[in-house]
Amino acid sequence: MNPFNFFLDTKIDFGSGSLNHVIGYIKEFGASVVLLVLDRNVLKLGLVDELLETLSKEQVNYHIYDNIDPNPRLIHVDIGTTQFKEHGCNLVVAIGGGSTIDVAKGICVVAKNGGKCFDYLDGRKEKKRAIYDSIPLIAVPTTAGTGSEVTMYSVILDNDLVKDSITSTHIYPSVAVIDPLLMKKIPRETVIYTGLDAFAHALEAYTSNISNALCDVFSLEALRLIFEWLPIAVNENTQQSKEKMAFASTLAGVAMSHQAANLPHALGCALGANYDLSHGLAVASLILPMVKYNSSICAQEFEDIVNYISPTKQRNRADSAKQLTVMIEELFKNVGFDYKIGKYPSEEILSKMVHDASIHGCLLCNKRIPSEQDIKDMFLSIL
Ligand SMILES: [Fe+2]
Structure with missing residues (x-):
C-alpha cells in the first residue's frame, strides 16, 4: 500500500437540526461581532430566520454580507473583507452553497494576513503572499455537493475570468455545521x-x-x-x-x-x-x-x-x-x-x-x- 497523509482541521457537526448549534460555537469563539456571509437565496427562503432571532435574543452583534455571485470574483472577497474590518468583526459564519463558503474563506485569509484577495491566488506561484493564519470560520452548507466546508481551497474567478484558487491548510473552516434540514428547500x-x-x-x-x-x-x-x-x-x-x-x-x-x-x-x-x-x-x-x-x-x-x-x-x-x-x-x-x-x-x-x-x-x-x-x-x- 502507498504511504498517505491525512489532515482535516475542521470539526464536523453533522445532523438534522445542527444549525441550532451555531449560537453555541459563536459563544465558544467569544465573538463580539459576527460577519454573516450569506447566499442571497438563504435570506429569501427564510433558512436563517430562526438563527437571526436567536442572535438578537442572545445580544450577539452581526453584520450581513450577501454580495456574492455564483462564480465569485476577487471583488466579492475584497468588499467582504472591508466590511469585516469596518464593522469590527472577529468571526465569520458562512451559510450557503460553495460560492458563499469560498468567499468567506477568502475574507478570513485576507482579513487576517492583509493585502487583497489577488495576492493569495495560487496562479501567482512564487509571488503568492504567505498565509500564516486565518480568522475562525463556521461554514454551514445549504447544498449537498461542493464540499467546500471540509476543503482547504477557495475557488475565485480572477480578473481574466480564469478560475483560480487560494490553497492553504489554514483556510479549513474551524467548524462545518452540516444540517440536512437546510437542504430541503433548495431548487x-x-x-x-x-x-x-x-x-x-x-x-x-x-x-x-x-x-x-x-x-x-x-x-x-x-x-x-x-x-x-x-x-x-x-x-x-x-x-x-x-x-x-x-x-x-x-x-x-x-x-x-x-x-x-x-x-x-x-x-x-x-x-x-x-x-x-x-x-x-x-x-x-x-x-x-x-x-x-x-x-x-x-x-x-x-x-x-x-x-x-x-x-x-x-x-x-x-x-x-x-x-x-x-x-x-x-x-x-x-x-x-x-x-x-x-x-x-x-x-x-x-x-x-x-x-x-x-x-x-x-x-x-x-x-x-x-x-x-x-x-x-x-x-x-x-x-
Ligand atoms: Fe466541485
Whole structure:
C-alpha cells in the first residue's frame, strides 16, 4: 500500500437540526461581532430566520454580507473583507452553497494576513503572499455537493475570468455545521448540479494520481450513496435522501481535499467561467468525456467502482469504462440531467477555454495529461 497523509482541521457537526448549534460555537469563539456571509437565496427562503432571532435574543452583534455571485470574483472577497474590518468583526459564519463558503474563506485569509484577495491566488506561484493564519470560520452548507466546508481551497474567478484558487491548510473552516434540514428547500436544479459535483469529487479523487487509501474508502462510499440517493433527493426530496446526500458530499469533499480533483474540474472550471454556468453543471458535463478519455489508464479504478456499486455481477476489466459509462448515463437519466450545453462558442472563446483548461492545476492530477487538441475534442463532444 502507498504511504498517505491525512489532515482535516475542521470539526464536523453533522445532523438534522445542527444549525441550532451555531449560537453555541459563536459563544465558544467569544465573538463580539459576527460577519454573516450569506447566499442571497438563504435570506429569501427564510433558512436563517430562526438563527437571526436567536442572535438578537442572545445580544450577539452581526453584520450581513450577501454580495456574492455564483462564480465569485476577487471583488466579492475584497468588499467582504472591508466590511469585516469596518464593522469590527472577529468571526465569520458562512451559510450557503460553495460560492458563499469560498468567499468567506477568502475574507478570513485576507482579513487576517492583509493585502487583497489577488495576492493569495495560487496562479501567482512564487509571488503568492504567505498565509500564516486565518480568522475562525463556521461554514454551514445549504447544498449537498461542493464540499467546500471540509476543503482547504477557495475557488475565485480572477480578473481574466480564469478560475483560480487560494490553497492553504489554514483556510479549513474551524467548524462545518452540516444540517440536512437546510437542504430541503433548495431548487431541484441546484440539487442535481451540486449532487453531480459531489459525484465528480468522489470519482476524481478515486482516479487521482495522488494515492490515499483512507480517502479511497470515502470516495467509493460517496459514489455508492450518490448512485442510490441522488435520484430520490431530486425526485422525492425526502428527509432521508437529504441526509444521505449531505453525508456523501462530506465524504467526497474530504477525499477531494486530499487527492485533488482532475480532468472534469480542470475543463469544467474553464467551461463554467467562460459560459457563466454553475460550477456543478459545468463539471458534471465533463464526467463522461473523462471516463472515456481515461478508459485505459484508469481501468482498474473503474472496475473497483463498478464492483463496489454492484458486487454480484461478473466484470471484465477491459469493459469497466463502458460499464461505468452505462451506470452514469442511467444516473443522469434518473435525475434529468442533460450533459449537452447546446450552445457553440466563438472560435476565440473556445481557444480561451482550451487554454484555461490546459493550465489548470487539477489537470496535473489526471493520470493521463491531455493535449490541447484532446481538450478541444472533449469540449466539442458536450457542446
Ligand atoms: Fe466541485
